[in-house]
Amino acid sequence: MTFKKLLLTTTSALVLTGAAQAEDYVIGVMSAQSGYLAPYDGPAYAGFQFCVDQRNAAGGLNGEYMVKTIVKDTRSDIAEGVKVVQEMLDDGAQFIVSSADADPTIAAAQITMADGIPTMTFAGTAPVLTQVGPHVFGSYPADNQQGAVLAAYARDQGLQNVYLVKSPDSAYTLGGPEYFGEVFESLGGNIVGTSNYSLNQPDFSAIVTTIKAAEPQPDVIVTWAWEPDFPAFIKALRGAGLDTQVMGGDVLDTPTVRGLGDVVDGVVHTSGGFPDEGSDYARFIDDFKAATGTTPDNNYYVNGCDIVNMIEQAVAAAGSTDPGAVTEAMAEIENGKGIMSDFTFKGTDRMPLRDVVVARITGDGEKEFVKRTKADPATLPKP
Amino acid sequence: MDLIIQQSINAISLGGVYAMLALGLAIVFSIVGLINFAHGDIMTFGGYGIFLSLAFGMSPVAALAIGIGAAVVMALTLERTAFRAMRGADVVTLLITSFAVSEILKVLFQNTISARPVPISFPAAWSGTYEIGGATIGVVPTVSIIVAFVSLLGLTLILRRTATGMAMRAAAEDLEMLKLLGVRANRVVAMAFALSGLLAGIAAVIWTAQRGSVDPMMGFFPVLKAFIATVLGGLGSLGGAVLGGFVIGILEVLTQAFLPDGLSPYRDAIVLALVIAALLWRPDGLLPAQNANRS
Numbered sequence: 148m149t150f151k152k153l154l155l156t157t158t159s160a161l162v163l164t165g166a167a168q169a170e171d172y173v174i175g176v177m178s179a180q181s182g183y184l185a186p187y188d189g190p191a192y193a194g195f196q197f198c199v200d201q202r203n204a205a206g207g208l209n210g211e212y213m214v215k216t217i218v219k220d221t222r223s224d225i226a227e228g229v230k231v232v233q234e235m236l237d238d239g240a241q242f243i244v245s246s247a248d249a250d251p252t253i254a255a256a257q258i259t260m261a262d263g264i265p266t267m268t269f270a271g272t273a274p275v276l277t278q279v280g281p282h283v284f285g286s287y288p289a290d291n292q293q294g295a296v297l298a299a300y301a302r303d304q305g306l307q308n309v310y311l312v313k314s315p316d317s318a319y320t321l322g323g324p325e326y327f328g329e330v331f332e333s334l335g336g337n338i339v340g341t342s343n344y345s346l347n348q349p350d351f352s353a354i355v356t357t358i359k360a361a362e363p364q365p366d367v368i369v370t371w372a373w374e375p376d377f378p379a380f381i382k383a384l385r386g387a388g389l390d391t392q393v394m395g396g397d398v399l400d401t402p403t404v405r406g407l408g409d410v411v412d413g414v415v416h417t418s419g420g421f422p423d424e425g426s427d428y429a430r431f432i433d434d435f436k437a438a439t440g441t442t443p444d445n446n447y448y449v450n451g452c453d454i455v456n457m458i459e460q461a462v463a464a465a466g467s468t469d470p471g472a473v474t475e476a477m478a479e480i481e482n483g484k485g486i487m488s489d490f491t492f493k494g495t496d497r498m499p500l501r502d503v504v505v506a507r508i509t510g511d512g513e514k515e516f517v518k519r520t521k522a523d524p525a526t527l528p529k530p
Numbered sequence: 531m532d533l534i535i536q537q538s539i540n541a542i543s544l545g546g547v548y549a550m551l552a553l554g555l556a557i558v559f560s561i562v563g564l565i566n567f568a569h570g571d572i573m574t575f576g577g578y579g580i581f582l583s584l585a586f587g588m589s590p591v592a593a594l595a596i597g598i599g600a601a602v603v604m605a606l607t608l609e610r611t612a613f614r615a616m617r618g619a620d621v622v623t624l625l626i627t628s629f630a631v632s633e634i635l636k637v638l639f640q641n642t643i644s645a646r647p648v649p650i651s652f653p654a655a656w657s658g659t660y661e662i663g664g665a666t667i668g669v670v671p672t673v674s675i676i677v678a679f680v681s682l683l684g685l686t687l688i689l690r691r692t693a694t695g696m697a698m699r700a701a702a703e704d705l706e707m708l709k710l711l712g713v714r715a716n717r718v719v720a721m722a723f724a725l726s727g728l729l730a731g732i733a734a735v736i737w738t739a740q741r742g743s744v745d746p747m748m749g750f751f752p753v754l755k756a757f758i759a760t761v762l763g764g765l766g767s768l769g770g771a772v773l774g775g776f777v778i779g780i781l782e783v784l785t786q787a788f789l790p791d792g793l794s795p796y797r798d799a800i801v802l803a804l805v806i807a808a809l810l811w812r813p814d815g816l817l818p819a820q821n822a823n824r825s
Contacts, residue, residue: 181637186644186646342791344786345797345798347747350540350786353537353786356533356536356537356787360532374647374743374745375745378649379743381742382741386658386668386669386671387666388658401646403648405649407742407743408652409654
C-alpha cells in the first residue's frame with residue numbers, strides 16, 4: 148500500500164512537473180562576458196533579463212508561458228559561440244538570442260538552421276546577417292537604414308563631398324559607410340575618397356594625412372568605426388588641424404565617445420532611439436535604475452528589452468511556442484509595439500524597419516536630438 | 531612634399547612607440563630570457579592610472595606622472611609575484627607564464643574597471659598643430675617623437691654610464707657570472723623590470739594622448755608589433771629592438787599611406803612578409819646580440 152502511494156505520488160509529481168515544464172519557453176542567450184563584444188552583449192543581456200523577469204513576475208509571456216533562460220558566455224569567440232549554441236539547443240532552447248554583431252550571429256544561425264530555431268541578434272545591424280535563412284532576425288535598425296537616413300540628412304545640410312573611412316574586417320565597419328555612400332551619391336553627392344583601416348589599428352595619422360591631401364576636400368567624413376578605433380581616429384583628425392564635419396553609425400552613441408571632450412563636439416551619429424521626456428524609453432530608464440541601481444547609458448539595454456517584446460508578440464500571434472510557428476509569426480509582425488521604437492518585420496528581409504534617430508554630440512559630453520525618421524524601404528541599398 | 535613630411539612624422543612617431551615597447555621587452559629578455567607578453571598589460575595599467583587620476587580630478591600633468599609610476603609599480607609587482615619564482619625555467623615555460631599573467635590582468639581590468647574603453651580627455655591645446663614649410667604638423671606626434679628619443683637616449687646613458695646599467699648589461703651577457711662576482715642578481719633583474727615598466731608607462735602616455743581612450747586590450751596589439759620588432763632587430767639585442775621598432779612603425783605607415791585601396795586589406799600581411807624576408811636574409815636579426823638566440 149505504501150509502495151502504491153509512493154508510486155502514485157511520484158507519478159503525479161512527474162506529471163505535474165511535466166505539465167509545468169510544457170508551459171516553459173526556453174530561450175538560449177549568447178552573451179559575451181569578455182572580449183570585444185562584452186560592452187554590447189552585457190547591457191543588451193541586462194535589459195533582456197530585466198524584461199524577462201518582469202514578464203515572469205506577471206505570469207509569463209502573454210500571461211501564459213514562463214520564460215526560462217539559458218545564458219552562456221562566448222568570450223567573444225565565434226568557435227565558442229557555435230559550441231554554446233549547440234549546447235543550448237541540446238538543453239531544449241526554442242529560441243536563440245545571439246551576440247550583438249553580425250559575424251557571431253551568422254555562425255549561430257548555421258547551427259540553428261537544421262531545426263529552424265528562430266535566432267535573433269542582440270544588436271547586430273549588418274543586413275547580411277539575415278541572409279543565412281528565414282529563421283534569422285535582426286532587432287536593431289539595420290546599417291542600410293541608418294546609412295540611408297544619415298545620407299539624406301547630410302544632403303539636407305548641403306554637404307556635397309564625402310570621404311569614407313571603412314574597415315573590411317567586419318560587416319558593420321565596412322557596410323555602414325558603403326550604404327551611406329550609395330545613398331549619398333544617389334541624392335547627388337560625391338565620394339571624394341575612401342580609406343581602409345584594420346580593427347584595432349594602432350595609428351590613424353597616415354589616413355588623416357591622406358584625407359588632408361584629398362582634392363577636392365570633403366565636406367563630411369563618414370565612418371562606422373567603433374571604440375577604440377573611433378577615438379583614435381578623431382583624435383588624429385583634430386590633432387592634425389582638420390575640423391571637417393564627422394558622421395558615423397549608432398556605435399558612436401556611447402558615453403566613452405561623448406567623454407572625449409572638444410574633439411567630438413559636433414559629431415553627428417545615428418541611433419536606435421532617444422529617451423524623450425515622458426516617453427516609454429524614459430520610463431524604462433527610470434524603472435531599470437530603480438530596480439538595479441544602474442542607469443542605462445546606451446540603447447543596448449532598451450533594445451534587449453524590446454527583444455522580449457518582439458518574442459512575446461510573435462508567440463501571441465503564433466498561438467504557440469513551436470519554433471516554426473514563432474518564426475512565421477515574427478516575420479509577419481507589422482507595427483509591433485516597442486519601447487525604443489515600434490518595429491515592422493512584414494515586407495522586410497527580417498531586419499526590422501524601425502525609427503532611426505539622428506543625434507549630435509556636444510562638447511560638454513551630452514548628445515542633442517536632431518531628428519527621428521524611418522528609412523524608405525523602396526530606396527534602401529541592398530545588402 | 532608636404533605629404534612626405536607629414537607621413538614621415540607619422541612614421542617616426544609610431545616607430546618611436548614601438549621602439550620603446552620593443553626595448554622594454556628586450557631588456558627583460560636579455561637578462562632573464564623572458565618574452566614578457568604581459569608587457570602590454572603593464573602599458574594598459576599605466577593608461578588606467580592616467581584615467582583614474584583624471585577621474586579623481588588631478589591635473590593632466592600629474593595624471594601622466596601617476597600613469598608612468600603605475601606602470602613601473604606593476605612591472606615590479608609582476609617580477610616579484612609571478613616571474614621571480616619562475617627564474618631559470620625554460621623559455622617556453624616563461625612564455626606561457628607571461629601569457630597567463632596577461633590574461634589574468636585583462637580580466638581584472640575588465641571586471642574591476644570596465645569592459646568598454648574609457649575616455650581620456652586632455653586639454654584641447656594638447657591637440658594643436660603648427661606649420662613647417664607649408665606642412666601642418668600635430669603637436670602630439672611631435673611631442674611623442676621627442677619623448678621617445680629622449681627616453682631612448684636616457685636609457686642608453688643609464689645602461690652605459692651607471693653602475694646599475696653596467697650590471698644589467700653584464701647580466702645580459704652572463705647572469706651566473708654576475709652572481710659569482712657578488713652582484714645582487716635580484717636587484718639587477720628588478721631594475722630591468724622597472725626600466726621596462728618605465729618605458730611601458732611612457733608609451734602609455736603617448737598612446738593615450740594620441741588615441742583618447744583606454745580599454746583592457748589596449749596594450750595587446752602594440753606589444754605584438756613590438757615583439758615582432760625585437761625579433762626583427764635581433765632577439766636580446768637592445769639596439770636591434772629600437773631599430774626593429776622604427777622599421778615596423780615606418781613600414782606600417784608607409785603601407786597605409788601609399789598602398790592602393792585594393793591592396794590595403796593585405797597591409798599587415800605585406801609588412802610581415804617583408805619582416806620574414808629580412809629574417810631570411812639575416813636570421814639573427816638586423817643587429818643581433820652577441821650571444822644571440824637564433825630567431
